[in-house]
Amino acid sequence: MGGKAGRAGRVGAAAEWLRARLREGPPAGPTRPEFWRSPLRGPWLTSVLGLVLLAGTAVVFATGLLSYAAYNPDLAAVNDRTPDKGWLGFYLFAWPTRPHWLYRLTQGVHVTLGIMLVPVLLAKLWSVIPKLFAWPPVRSVAHALERLSVLALVGGGLFVFATGVLNIQLEYVFPGSFYPLHLYGAWVFVGALVLHVGTRMGLVARTLRSRRLRDELRTPAARTTAEPPDGTGLMPPRPAAATMSRRGALGMVGLGSLALLAVTVGQSIGGPLRATALLAPRGGEPGAGPNGFPVNRTAAEAGITAADTGPDWRLTVRGGGREVVLARERLLAMPQHTAALPIACVEGWSTPDQEWSGVRLADLAALVGFPPGAAPDVLVESAQRRGSFGSAALRANQVADPWSLLALRVNGAELSADHGYPARIIVPANPGVHNTKWVTRLTFGDPA
């Protein structure tokens, strides 16, 4: 009995001690407001950076959701990298085939703009870092929840940016498959962002009205002073003299974004500009000639052997209870069509239109009895032995497009092994990995 009372007394004393410390004020170092010295920190700079980041994030999030829809994950299990998505797939729709450069544009913007936002994100976090050490650490229930939400915002935000940036560099070190991590991470980030924007938008609007951007951009370092104290906890109470103006700070961040754009965007434009993508993963062409454009996965890496693609290669077309087996000569004897279409990868790189020729998917559906205009979905299977996307399902609207081909040639030459010889899928506006290479089997009407 006495022990219990003693313990309660000790807990009470500890709580009293803690309360006293909290009342006394910040203990030391970064928890003291005087620790922070930069006169640039303040609501104005944070608001400008936050607004840029918000606008950019909105575009990157929207294009990310579009990319998710472009995989048609609701069509078949083989397309769905995130089977436990639940309501997060609420908006999915049949991904269109026109304009044929649609995925090239949306995914190029998603990756390139996401990369350009990295300096803005880092600057924004720099501008609010004193808040991390704010004292007392928790002022109320609302404040505690906000801080928890900020942890999800910062942790989730850094996580989404990091997984994206690592994935495009083929550095698969993150804890799991890229697709669920990046998709669910993005929703955690956006969920936390709702509260952050909701609680800060009023302050941002007031702050931006308080100082005119034009005046601020005309103020040199010599006349740059800290903003008047306003209780946001962003400003240093004892600011050092400015060594850089707000104009200079914003310019430096903007220059960082432009530098990233300059060494990256060439990989999404292609042609002679590809060589300007000095640090981006697809700044080089793997070869010259008709097949010289970039390859997502080489034949060797996919485990394709000479026997897989030699004279014994056959294409099996199934559907409606029928089956047709075709040698390559039979395919070449069918009506050949051409389509000028790009390869556009989820990693953000893409090629300009290449001249593909081969057999229309709709014509192959007709071989097993589906009349023109009634072609169903199709499951495409590859000889690929290693890596993901060995099979993919295409929706009826994709099969029906006259530009959707089982391509046999590109730019007037035979397909190279790396581009999918003997035959590959090419569909307008389709994500690159769904343009299956080294195709061995098409199953119409049952894309399970």
Place this chain on the structure above:
Amino acid sequence: MRTLRAWYGAGPTHLLLTVCSFAVAGYAGLRLLGGDVVGLLLWTVGAALLHDLVLVPLYTAADRAVRALDPRRDASWINHVRVPAFVSAVLFVVWSPLILGLSGEVYAAKTGLDPAAFAPRWLLITAALFAASAAVLAARSLIARHRAARGRPPARPGA
């Protein structure tokens, strides 16, 4: 209303927004944590801690070290170090896996491209950034000296 403020610390709109935000983040978060829970917490919380407690102190210390070389207030040459260093650093932060060749073998096998190309390019870009910054500083100093010689008030460079 007053009770809510006293107990919660904010108004009802804040409370509703908070519930909405946590519900969305929680719905996605449960799916995220459906995989490797320890790995994920390490990555998300670790990313925030690594940024806040390692990266920020590191670059702040580097900045203060450079500034300590010249304590004059109008030591505007400092920005001619800061700007190229910042640009070079953000290029490195984004493209470090390629620059350091972390995924070199996978990269070469998958793309058929040369993974060794990136480190020298980044070094050359860094050299070019500092060279350009030095050229601008030299030009500004020349203009300032020229103006001073003509008896006009000098425009302070580096603002």
